[in-house]
Amino acid sequence: MDHFLKQKIFDNTIESYLYVLGTILVMLLLKRLISKYLAQQLFRMIANKKNQTARKSFLDLVVQPLGLFLLLSMTIIAVDKLRFPGVLDFKIYRITSRQLVESVANAIMVIVFIRLCLRIIDFIATILEEKANLTKDQTDNQLIIFFKDFFKVILVIIGILLMMKFSFNKSIGNLLTGLSIVGAAIALATRESMENLIASFIIFFDKPFAVGDLVKVNGFTGNIEKIGLRSTRIRTTEKTYISVPNKQMVDSIVDNMSLRTQRKAELRLEIDLSATAAQLQSLTDAIKQILTVPEIENKVVFLSETGKNAHVVLIEFFTSAEQPIEAFNLLRQETNLQIINWLEQHGIALAASNTSVTVKQV
Template identity: 45%
Template sequence: MKEILSSTLFDNTISDYLVVIGIIALAWLMKKRASKNITRLIFFVFRRMGRVIEEKEFFNLVLAPLENFILFLAVYISMSSLQFPAVLHFNIFKITSEVLVDRLAVGILIFFFFHTLLRVIDYLAIILEKRAATTEDTTDDQLIIFFREFLKVILVIICILVMIRFVLNEDITKILAGLSLAGAAIALAAKESLENLIASFIIFFDRPFRVGDLLKVQQIQGTVEKIGLRSTRIRTNDTTYVSIPNKQMVDSIVDNFSLRNKRRGELNLNLDLDTSFGQITQLIEELNTELSLSQITEKSILLSDVKLESFLVTIEYYTDAVSISDYNMVKQKLNMKVLALLEKLEIKIAGKLK
């Protein structure tokens, strides 16, 4: 038995292989328990910080990538104790196969680690989104989505730099120095993207509009559905989906209908020239009385012009910032009352056949 265990296969003894297999098998069996314990520890830290949602939701996000990281870490550590078989030695671009396999394994470890961190960011974003949902202001909802994406981009950049350092074995300081020298060229090449990114910060902190607002910008009218790092997405009144670069949103004149505190309406009555002074006076008096609708907060009714073909009576009114459907109902009621008064006073509209 000892002879079998001490026999060599691919530059390693059978006992070495059995130890490695045992460690990997143990890691496979214990990965879920170990991951749960680590996840509970992280969750405990968040709970102490007062950032808590359901534990199940946190486990669903973090447990799987953490299991992968722990299992592969055990595989990497156990396999590192073995001698790399001489029969598998070869060179690729002056890199030995042993170094290539080691760097590939390190790259996978780094990937699993940062994947876990990305899930933690998702968890924190969910916590903040649920808290923001309890407030009436939607600005905090936008900021959470924005900074979640922004932090993920930063984390991915850090992950790439770490891989360059430990997988490609390159000096990051030299790369960063090279980037600083090439910064002007990169800035020129990515000028539009940088402008849109800066504009997104301006939108979030200046808050000219928010998700859910009804806007008109560059002849496009619709509801804001998302404010991203590069562009703002608007659902138009025709239900089409338009993406407008954030720089254009900042540079353009944006008419935010959702921020108005009133709705304005106007009705022009072109009265026939046969209408007497007394009829016009009575019409204006009765309009002031009849149009006292609860939805109309202000109104102005006057004989605004005397034309060659008609007398112009203008009705200008304001309602609260109601929905478009409620506003149309007010408009219809007003029109119906005006028609009823014209019929009652036997006043004709100019241009009507006699």
């Protein structure tokens, strides 16, 4: 038996192979328990341990990549005890097969580690979003989304640098120096993208709008669904989904309709020139009386102009900003119908050049 274990295959004894295989099998059997224990300890460090829902969510996110990271680490440590077979030792463009295997192993370790860190960031962002949802201010929510994406980008860059260091044996210091020069050239070539990135910071700190706000920009009206590093996503009133570069959101005039204090409706009546001054006075008084309802907070009715084509009566009224749009439109309809009915009863005609009531919502 001892003679059998001492036999060599590819420059290593069978006993060495069995030790390595046994170590990997033991780690394969225990990785779930070990990773779950380590994940629980990590959870206690970053979250409230009494929150069982968050605990389960964290374990679902972290246990699997953590177990894979531990298994790979132990496998690499165990295999490293073996002597690299001479029959497999060859060179490819001045790179030995041993160096190639080590580089691939290091790259896989870095990828798995960065994936684990990304899962942790997702969990932390989820916890912070739950806390932010308890407040009325939506600024916290969009900051969490922004910085989650921002830190993920930083982690990916760190992962690339680690792969360059451990897989390709490049000096990170020299690499960073080179990257600074290349980065300057890239910044000039991608000036628009950099401007959008800077604009995203301006949006977060200046706070002209937040996720969920109803805005009007560049001829589009819709609700803000996401503010990203490069663009802002808007769900329009036509239910389409558009992306507006953040630079345009900063440089353009953005009408944040969610921050208005009142809803405004504007009506322009063009009355036929045959109407007398007394009739026009009665009309303005009647419209003021029609607009005397609890839903209307302020109103303006006056004869704004007269000329060779028509007498123009301008009507504006304001309601609460919290009033649902359906109720607001119904109020506008009832007001229009009452005005038209009054005109018909008193024999006042609209101007021939415009036989309808022009209505404008602001």
